[in-house]
Amino acid sequence: MTSVVEKRLGALPVAAEFLRRLDVAGIVDELCPGGASAHLTHGQVVEALVANRLTSPAPLVRVGDWARTWAVEEVFGIEPDLLNDDRLARALDAIAPELERIAGTVGARAIAEFGIDVSRLHWDMTSMSVHGAFPDGDQDEQYPVIGYGHPKDRRVDLKQVQAGLAVSADGGIPVHARVFGGGAAEVSQVVGAMKDLQGMAGEQDFLMVADSKLVSYANVTALLAAGVDFIAPVPAAQVKDEVYAALDLAQAPVVDWVPERDLRKPAGEREVYRVLEDVHTLAGPRKRDPVHRLRRILIHSTAVAAGQRQAREKRLARAEEEMDKLAGAAGGRHYKTRERIAARAGVIAVKRRVTACLRWTITTDEHDALTLAWHFDQDVLDAEAAVDGWYAMLTSIPTDRANPARVLIHYKGQGTVERRYHDFKGPLAVAPVFVQHNRRVAALIQIICLALLVFCLIERQVRRALGPEQTMTGLYPDNRRVRPTGRMVFYHLGELTLRIGNVTDPPTVQITRGVQLHLLDLLDTDITRTRWPQT
Numbered sequence: 263m264t265s266v267v268e269k270r271l272g273a274l275p276v277a278a279e280f281l282r283r284l285d286v287a288g289i290v291d292e293l294c295p296g297g298a299s300a301h302l303t304h305g306q307v308v309e310a311l312v313a314n315r316l317t318s319p320a321p322l323v324r325v326g327d328w329a330r331t332w333a334v335e336e337v338f339g340i341e342p343d344l345l346n347d348d349r350l351a352r353a354l355d356a357i358a359p360e361l362e363r364i365a366g367t368v369g370a371r372a373i374a375e376f377g378i379d380v381s382r383l384h385w386d387m388t389s390m391s392v393h394g395a396f397p398d399g400d401q402d403e404q405y406p407v408i409g410y411g412h413p414k415d416r417r418v419d420l421k422q423v424q425a426g427l428a429v430s431a432d433g434g435i436p437v438h439a440r441v442f443g444g445g446a447a448e449v450s451q452v453v454g455a456m457k458d459l460q461g462m463a464g465e466q467d468f469l470m471v472a473d474s475k476l477v478s479y480a481n482v483t484a485l486l487a488a489g490v491d492f493i494a495p496v497p498a499a500q501v502k503d504e505v506y507a508a509l510d511l512a513q514a515p516v517v518d519w520v521p522e523r524d525l526r527k528p529a530g531e532r533e534v535y536r537v538l539e540d541v542h543t544l545a546g547p548r549k550r551d552p553v554h555r556l557r558r559i560l561i562h563s564t565a566v567a568a569g570q571r572q573a574r575e576k577r578l579a580r581a582e583e584e585m586d587k588l589a590g591a592a593g594g595r596h597y598k599t600r601e602r603i604a605a606r607a608g609v610i611a612v613k614r615r616v617t618a619c620l621r622w623t624i625t626t627d628e629h630d631a632l633t634l635a636w637h638f639d640q641d642v643l644d645a646e647a648a649v650d651g652w653y654a655m656l657t658s659i660p661t662d663r664a665n666p667a668r669v670l671i672h673y674k675g676q677g678t679v680e681r682r683y684h685d686f687k688g689p690l691a692v693a694p695v696f697v698q699h700n701r702r703v704a705a706l707i708q709i710i711c712l713a714l715l716v717f718c719l720i721e722r723q724v725r726r727a728l729g730p731e732q733t734m735t736g737l738y739p740d741n742r743r744v745r746p747t748g749r750m751v752f753y754h755l756g757e758l759t760l761r762i763g764n765v766t767d768p769p770t771v772q773i774t775r776g777v778q779l780h781l782l783d784l785l786d787t788d789i790t791r792t793r794w795p796q797t
Contacts, residue, residue, distance in 0.1 A: 267762045269333040271771060272317045273720075273755040275789040276782075278337050280716045281309050283375050289367050293360045301344050307353035308709060310340055315713035316752065322347045333760045336769065354705035358405060361441060361708045362458075368712060369437040370462050376719060379432035380463050382672060384679040385455050385472045386427060387448045388686070391420040392703060405701040409444035423703055425686075425711065426451055427679055428459055433722030434678040438462055439711035441704045448475040453484045460488065469493065469659070471676055477656060479546045482554055486658060493673045496542065496558065496654040506649035511562055514538045517667040521674070533565040537666035542656055559655045559666045567651025574646065578638060581614035585622070585636050592624070593632035600624045603634055618642050685748060686714050720785065721748035727784040736777035746781075754778055758789075 281287070287305030294304045313334070314320055320328045329335070329342035357364060373380055389411060396408040408421045422444040427436045438458055442451060456470060469491045470476075476485075476494035485492050514536035524532040542558035545551065588597070588606055597603045603624050611617040622636035657669050664672065724746050725732040733743045737750045744750075759772040771789050773779055782789060 266767075268772075269336070269760045269762065270317075270331060270756075271333045271337075271758040271760040271789070273752050273758075274313060274317060274333055274337040276720060276755060276785055276787045277313045277316050277716055278309075279785075279787050280719055281312060284368055284371050284716070286312065286368060286712060289371065290357060290364060293363055293367070294356045296356070302340065302349065304353045304356045306338070306340060307345070307350060308357065308712070310334065310338060310345055311350065311353075311706075311709050312713045312716060313338065315710055316717060317756065322350045325350060336760060336762070351702060354702040354709075355699075357708070358701040358705045361704060365439050365708060365711065366458065366462060368715065369439075372435065372715060372719065373437055373462065376435075376722070378430050378435050378437060380430050380437060380459075380466065380468055382431040382469045382471065382675065383437070383459055383463075384429045384431065384676050385452070385459075385470060385476075386429075386676070386679045386683070387424055387442070387451065387475075388427075388683045389422045389424045389444070390707065391422050392444075393420065396421055396700060401700040406441050406443040406704045407445070408700045408703060411444045411446070423700075423707060424448075425707055426455055427682060427686075427711070427714075428455060429679040429682050431672075431675045431678070433718065433725070434682055435718045435722060436682055436711065436714050439708065439714075441707045441711075449478050449481065452476050452478075452481045456485060456488060456490055460490065467491070469672065471673055473676070474498075477544075479544055479551070479554070482544055482556070482656075482658075483546075486554065491657070491659045493655055493657045493659070493669055495673075496656055498653075500542075501654050503645070503649045506560070506652035507645060509538060509560060509562075509652065511536060514560075514562060515667070517670055519667070519671050519674075533563060535564075535667075535670060536562045537670055539666045542654070544656075556656045556658060557661070557669075559657065559669050561653055561655065561670055562651045563653075564651060566653065570650045571647070574643075577614050577616055578643075581610055581616045581620065582638075584610045584614070585620070585634075589634040589636065592634040597632070600632065603632065607634070607636070619646075682714060682718065685717060686710065717748045717752070720751055721746070723786075724751055724781065724784045727786070734780070736775075736780060751781055751785075755781060 287303065287309050290305035290308045291303045296304075310329070311325070314325055314328055317332065318328055325347070326342050326345045329340065329345050334340055334342060334345075372378060392408050401407050406423055408423050411422050411424070424442040424444060424446055426440045426442060428438040429436050438455075440451075440455070440458065452472060452475065459468060459470065467489075470485070471493045474495045474497045476482075476492060477497055477500070482492075517535040517537055519535065520532055538560040540558050540560065542556050544554040544556060546553070585607065588603065588610065591597050592603050597606065604622075607620070607622050611620045616638070619639045619642040620636065621639050622634060625633055625635070627633050655669065655673055657664070659669060659672075728734055728746075732745050734746055735741045735743050737744055737746055737754065754775070754777050757774060758778060760769055761772060762769045
């Protein structure tokens with residue numbers, strides 16, 4: 263009787279093909295030699311870890327179990343028992359000193375191999391909480407130090423490590439990634455990121471798009487000196503409300519651009535942007551520092567205005583409810599003195615963020631009982647409403663190369679990097695991190711960045727193969743036409759299985775739905791190009 267073994271195949275052949283084209287194993291082994299002592303090189307281990315993150319993320323101690331139930335041996339030629347946590351840890355230790363060179367070399371390879379346009383790159387940082395004590399004295403200061411900072415997930419009880427991504431406007435590809443310590447200030451990393459991107463872009467000019475952390479005198483000075491154009495929002499504190507209040511919305515031209523999320527909405531329900539332009543001066547910390555005069559693009563968004571208006575109405579309604587309740591209780595058992603009434607009113611003003619507009623008076627009636635009268639200052643509310651929807655961006659791009667509308671459209675690609683962080687922490691399961699030693703944490707984060715690169719390249723390949731419309735059917739039960747995402751691609755390919763028989767019964771791939779064949783065709787991947795045993 264012939265026994266048949268089934269293993270999960272999923273997207274392993276696709277991941278293997280993209281890793282081959284990126285030459286991840288070759289690059290790692292060239293930069294980190296010495297891993298071929300017996301069975302596996304460090305490059306092979308890194309590829310296996312990337313494949314694990316892409317298909318079924320597991321803690322290091324469970325990677326071997328994953329390899330046994332998935333067709334890792336058949337696709338990558340790696341025996342599952344070799345992927346024990348000790349071997350994985352040694353690979354992390356080996357690549358830790360070369361993380362930046364690995365990231366830069368693989369990123370440059372991706373740009374060349376897949377023809378990625380890097381003329382516009384979006385830079386941002388994010389944080390990942392790390393479980394464990396990680397005392398400062400036990401960490402290796404040659405690597406990013408895990409510590410407290412300003413976590414994006416608000417887990418202030420946990421230490422963190424950070425990552426910075428540079429994502430291309432072309433396909434949202436994270437062509438470069440760096441790992442930073444938990445306490446690293448984002449504003450201090452912009453120049454380093456710019457230099458890294460210059461090295462990758464070579465002779466090609468590129469536009470660097472970032473968030474408001476870019477806007478510091480030191481950063482702007484370095485970018486101008488390097489000849490790197492940039493776009494970034496002006497920090498809110500640097501533009502007074504009076505500037506926005508003085509603007510005439512009717513004089514601001516409408517931008518001929520619609521956000522992707524609004525494309526299917528009726529014209530009257532779409533977000534509308536208007537733009538104006540003036541000059542922003544940025545002075546240095548010393549009097550002798552030259553003053554930078556930059557283009558400031560003043561933007562009005564109907565969606566932002568609506569959101570601010572709704573938020574204000576919500577704050578006012580809650581404050582009104584609480585102030586009415588206080589007025590009813592004034593002079594009673596809990597509020598017998600002016601001081602207690604005023605203290606409670608002050609708490610309400612701060613809690614509901616209505617300090618600027620809340621006015622109250624405490625008096626006594628004919629019975630000498632304390633009473634509270636209050637109102638919102640309408641002039642203040644009108645002044646707030648006058649600036650709803652406005653914000654500003656700075657750019658060094660000359661006017662003849664990008665008008666205000668084009669600057670806004672360039673910046674709007676910044677949402678791509680946020681989406682990639684969502685992928686980073688979602689399907690690739692980056693957070694929370696459970697690894698000992700800060701050097702291993704840094705190495706693991708860099709491996710997950712490599713997994714994100716492969717993930718995004720696969721998404722880009724599918725979309726490009728679909729043509730200009732970039733949509734297809736079969737991804738949802740209702741068969742509606744949508745743009746495929748990396749998550750959708752991996753979900754549908756994840757159901758592929760491999761049936762392994764004997765010599766006379768070669769391995770066969772079980773394809774159960776037409777969408778799987780369609781995706782494999784779009785990816786131009788021959789799933790028979792694997793290393794299944796031929797003996």
